[in-house]
Amino acid sequence: MCRRIFLSVLFFTAVLLLKVDFFDSYALPLKGDIEVQTADGSNTVEAPGIIVIQDTISGEGGLETEGVQDIKDDRINKAAQEKQADTDVPLQASSQGTAGEESCGMFEITGYCSCELCTGENHFTKSGTAPRPDYTVAADPDVFPLGSRIRIGEIIYLVEDTGASIKGNVVDIYYETHEEAVANGRYEAEVFLIRGM
Known part of the structure; x- marks a missing residue:
């Protein structure tokens, strides 16, 4: 019991120190209408009770509600463009x-x-999270540090794990079952590093 409490405290301390964001979104209760700037120019979206705030390239929050696909704020877009222009390494x-x-x-x-x-026996990733299919990959931390976002094919993955045999140009994708891992593993593909997410 004491060991379980200690490990729980250690895990939550690591999450707080590393600022790990498990889902990149937060649900907030909401009553009535909300005022937003949408892509079509309207500014009122009727919310069914919950809004989702997601991180954007600029690090600020954008709003999405059920039935609203693309909400853009010109101020956020301008801030992202200015931030991109200020970086030393061009995208x-x-x-x-x-x-x-x-x-x-x-x-x-x-x-x-x-x-x-x-x-x-360890069922958690190196970053302390539970691995998820179509999301978690293991990579050499000298190639892709933990927290890097990479794209393989059409799927964007988060580097949350490392492995003893994962060295150099190797990426290990997490699958739900061993059969899926064996069936889908061992091929070559181009890997893209996602910048600014």
Whole structure:
């Protein structure tokens, strides 16, 4: 019991110190209408009771509600453009990437899961989170530090884990089952580093 309490305190301390954001969004209760600047120029969105605030490139919050797909605030867009112009390293786009992405070249893509064969008895990532399919990857921290966002194909992953055999140009994608990990692992793909997220 004492060990469990100690590990819980240690985990939450690490989360607070590392400022880990598990879902990049927060739900807030809301009554009535909210005032926002939307893409079509209207400024009133009827909220069904909950709004979701998500991080944007500029680090400020944008608002999304059910039924509203794209809410843009000119001030946020201008701040993001100014911030991008002030950076020393310009954002590069490869022939297949988009602005804000940098091609890191071809990587060996492997798969892993939470079974004892893949991870032993530890079912948490190096960053202290529970791994999630289509979200968590393990990478060499010298290539992609923990917290980096990378794109493989059409999916953007978060580097939350490392591994003893993950060195150099290898990315290990987390899958729900061992069968999926074996079936989808061991191929080469181009990996893009997402900048500014």
